[in-house]
Amino acid sequence: MTLKDPTLLRQQGFINGEWVDADSGETIDVNNPATGEIIATVPKMGAAETRRAIEAANEAWPAWRSMLAKDRAAILRRWFELMLENADDLALIMTSEQGKPLTEAKGEVAYGASFLEWFAEEAKRMYGDVIPQHQADKRIVVIKQPIGVTAFITPWNFPIAMITRKAGPALAAGCPAVAKPASQTPLSALALAVLAERAGVPKGVLSIVTGSAGAIGGEMTSNPIVRKLSFTGSTEIGKVLIKQCADTVKKVSMELGGNAPFIVFDDADVDAAVEGAIVCKFRNAGQTCVCANRIYVQDGVYDEFAKKLAAKVAQMKIGNGVEDGVVIGPLIDMAAVDKVEEHLADATSKGASVISGGKRHELGGSFYEPTVIANVTQDMMVSKDETFGPLAPLFRFKEEDEVIAMANDTEFGLASYFYARDIGRVWRVSEALEYGMVALNTGILSTEIAPFGGVKESGLGREGSKYGLDEFCEMKYMLLGGI
Ligand code: ADP
Numbered sequence: 223m224t225l226k227d228p229t230l231l232r233q234q235g236f237i238n239g240e241w242v243d244a245d246s247g248e249t250i251d252v253n254n255p256a257t258g259e260i261i262a263t264v265p266k267m268g269a270a271e272t273r274r275a276i277e278a279a280n281e282a283w284p285a286w287r288s289m290l291a292k293d294r295a296a297i298l299r300r301w302f303e304l305m306l307e308n309a310d311d312l313a314l315i316m317t318s319e320q321g322k323p324l325t326e327a328k329g330e331v332a333y334g335a336s337f338l339e340w341f342a343e344e345a346k347r348m349y350g351d352v353i354p355q356h357q358a359d360k361r362i363v364v365i366k367q368p369i370g371v372t373a374f375i376t377p378w379n380f381p382i383a384m385i386t387r388k389a390g391p392a393l394a395a396g397c398p399a400v401a402k403p404a405s406q407t408p409l410s411a412l413a414l415a416v417l418a419e420r421a422g423v424p425k426g427v428l429s430i431v432t433g434s435a436g437a438i439g440g441e442m443t444s445n446p447i448v449r450k451l452s453f454t455g456s457t458e459i460g461k462v463l464i465k466q467c468a469d470t471v472k473k474v475s476m477e478l479g480g481n482a483p484f485i486v487f488d489d490a491d492v493d494a495a496v497e498g499a500i501v502c503k504f505r506n507a508g509q510t511c512v513c514a515n516r517i518y519v520q521d522g523v524y525d526e527f528a529k530k531l532a533a534k535v536a537q538m539k540i541g542n543g544v545e546d547g548v549v550i551g552p553l554i555d556m557a558a559v560d561k562v563e564e565h566l567a568d569a570t571s572k573g574a575s576v577i578s579g580g581k582r583h584e585l586g587g588s589f590y591e592p593t594v595i596a597n598v599t600q601d602m603m604v605s606k607d608e609t610f611g612p613l614a615p616l617f618r619f620k621e622e623d624e625v626i627a628m629a630n631d632t633e634f635g636l637a638s639y640f641y642a643r644d645i646g647r648v649w650r651v652s653e654a655l656e657y658g659m660v661a662l663n664t665g666i667l668s669t670e671i672a673p674f675g676g677v678k679e680s681g682l683g684r685e686g687s688k689y690g691l692d693e694f695c696e697m698k699y700m701l702l703g704g705i
Contacts (some may be wrong), residue, residue, distance in 0.1 A: 223261060223318045225311045232412040235265045235432050238278035239425025244433060245270055250405055255321040255552040255588055256542040262319075264408045268437035272400065273445065275429035279371045279398035280447045282426030287368050287396035291345045298342035298393060301421035305335035305386075305414075312413055314544070316381055319407045321551040321588075322506050323543040334383035336670040337686065341390035344691050348395060361702040366695040368396030369473060370449035373442035375402050375435075375463070377455045378554055379509045381410035387674075387685045388452045388475075389418075389428060395694040397450070398427045400442065404455075406554055408432040443467045450694065453477070454511075457634070457679050475683035475693050477511070477675060480636030481608050483629035484514035484665075485651070487622075488522040490641035491663070496530045498665030499614065502639060504538065504592050505666075507550050508612040509558070511680075512637035512659070512667065515608050516598075518617045518625050528616055532578040532594045535614070540583050540591065553588040553611055562590055562611035568603040569595055569615060579612070600628055608634070622647065630656045636676035639665060658684075 225231060233249075234241040243249075244265035252262045265271075286294070305312065313327035320327070353362040372392045376384040385401055392399045403411035408430075415430045431438055442448055443466035453463050454477040467474050484502055486495045502514040519527045543551035553559050559582065570576065579593030590612055598604060598615040605617070605628075619625040629638065638657040642648055652660050658676040661667040668674060673684035683693050 223314055225314060227308060227311055230308060230311050230413040230416055231262065231315065231409060232416060233262050233264055234412075235267055235271065236412060236415040236428075236430040237271060237275045238429060239419065242271070244268070250433065252319050252406070252409055254318050255554055258587055262409055264412070264432040267431045267433035269441040271433070272402075272431050272438045272441040275400040275431050276371060276373070276441070276445050276447050278426035278429060279400055282398050282424055283371060286398055286424060286427050289396070291348065291394075294394060294396065295342040295345040297422045298338045298345065298390065301418050301423065302335045302338035302342065304417040304421055305331060305338065308417060312382065312410065315413050316407070316410045317543040317551070319409050320378060320381055321543055321554060323548045323551055326506060327543065330380055330383050333668065333670070334380070334386040337383070337386040337390035340670040340686070341394035341691065344391070344688060345394035347688075348691060348695065359703060359705045361705060363700045363702070365698050365700065366692075367698055369694055369696050370397060371447050372397045372399045372450040372452060372694060373401070373448045374399055375439055375442070375451070375453045375455065376404060376411070378404035378406040379506055379511075381407035382414060384454045385411055385414055391685070391690045392452070392694045393423070393427065395691055397694050400429045400431060400448075402431050402435070402438045402442070405432065405435065439463060440466070443472070444469065446470050448472060450474070452683075452693070460681070473693075475685070476681040477685065478636075478679060478681045479608050479634055480511040480676065480680055481515045481606070481632045481634040482512055482637045482639065483655075484517045485625055485629060485640035486517070486519045486523060486527055487640065487642040487644075487647065488520045489643045489647070490523065491643070492523050492527055492530065494663065495527060495641040496534060498639065498641065498663070499531055500534055500665070502665030503614045504535070504550060504612055507553055507590070509554060509610050511608070513610075514614070514639060514665070516605055516617060516629075517614055518619050518628060520625070521618060521620050524616070524618050528577060528594070528596050531614065531616075535578045535592045535594050538592050540589055541585065550592055550612060553590055556588055558611055559588050559590055562593075562609060562613050565604045565607070565609045565613055566593065566595065569598055572599065572602050574598045574602065574615065600631065606632065622651065626651065626654045630654075633679040634676070635678035636680035637661065637667060
């Protein structure tokens with residue numbers, strides 16, 4: 223990995239403004255999923271280092287919260303600018319540890335940075351309220367205050383954006399933070415910390431601890447100083463963390479798993495739906511929680527859609543994400559490949575047919591061919607469980623009611639997509655889908671200006687948008703009497 227600025231590649235944790243090793247001296251390897259090569263090591267930290275980071279955050283809190291919002295905003299804005307100035311290096315670090323194509327990594331750097339820009343602006347708009355009094359000699363005022371020390375636990379699929387999406391609003395609101403990145407992708411998080419420090423984020427306001435998930439998460443969730451946990455990851459771990467936070471009654475934000483339906487109605491523009499399905503399903507090799515997991519196509523356009531999708535998918539270039547033209551990189555690890563194979567074997571054993579791809583790629587390792595399967599039904603594993611890989615299952619349906627029932631038949635409720643033109647249907651279906659997000663006639667919905675989040679077991683809270691700041695605020699009601 224040849225960086226323009228090699229100082230962005232750090233192999234130590236960042237606690238209270240200092241680059242440090244684990245107390246034990248132990249490290250964990252970071253590997254490149256495209257080559258299997260070990261590209262770096264990072265400290266294997268645990269509860270003690272996390273506690274120090276939390277205590278440092280608590281010490282940094284009074285000065286950070288009392289700084290004028292305009293001044294915090296200027297620091298966040300500078301951090302945003304530094305991310306863009308260093309976009310090529312950040313993208314290369316990300317592709318090297320995560321595997322996604324370089325163009326996607328650059329897209330994520332811009333997307334990740336946008337949360338810092340947005341919340342730098344929102345920092346100045348943490349407005350309160352004045353409520354008309356209920357008694358003549360009283361006045362009621364509501365103010366918003368930063369909740370306190372916050373902790374983040376983030377996944378490997380968006381190594382930068384999942385951190386800035388939390389750090390932007392937390393820091394904007396006046397909260398310090400301690401973040402634990404996924405062990406597969408700590409280097410992007412550490413590079414972000416380098417830039418945060420350069421931007422003027424004071425020591426202790428943002429620490430990064432790498433290492434043991436259980437030990438770090440255990441300290442974050444049990445330490446009474448921490449007032450808020452923001453987690454992005456699996457529903458399974460999210461439930462564990464919610465339980466752990468119960469003892470100290472912490473506020474939690476949870477961005478958990480999805481099982482996104484992608485519905486194509488007869489009145490859709492089929493070519494546009496095929497394009498949308500490609501970006502929605504195969505971005506990051508299918509490893510996003512908003513990727514289409516179930517593609518429902520109405521009878522009248524099913525055959526045309528299936529044929530066109532399979533033809534496009536067969537042309538996708540697979541390879542190391544740093545190579546030109548590659549649109550699908552390796553999966554994060556072999557466990558991810560196993561899951562795709564398990565879902566595929568289950569589907570084909572119950573009658574589904576492979577119409578494109580269908581096996582490990584000849585490059586070996588965790589490369590897997592983008593795959594389309596037809597004749598998929600609700601009794602197959604893919605209908606219940608998120609594949610998190612490049613497998614596009616096509617279900618056939620006849621009626622609107624039938625597809626809404628199938629789409630909602632899941633404990634998840636994050637993103638949903640549909641393609642249609644009839645205006646009545648557009649309203650009916652948008653309202654009927656039990657999801658936190660509904661995208662119509664497009665396959666990409668993430669943006670910093672809109673509220674991202676799920677319902678049901680997909681999570682709690684929203685990230686981005688004007689609502690994102692509230693997640694890091696407490697509301698205080700002040701009653702003035704004797705007037
Ligand atoms: P994924 O399947 O996307 O890897 P996980 O929920 O397993 O999702 O991981 C998301 C994040 O949660 C990662 O940073 C991981 O290290 C962390 N994590 C995993 N297990 C625990 C745990 N028991 N306590 C705290 N964090 C955990």
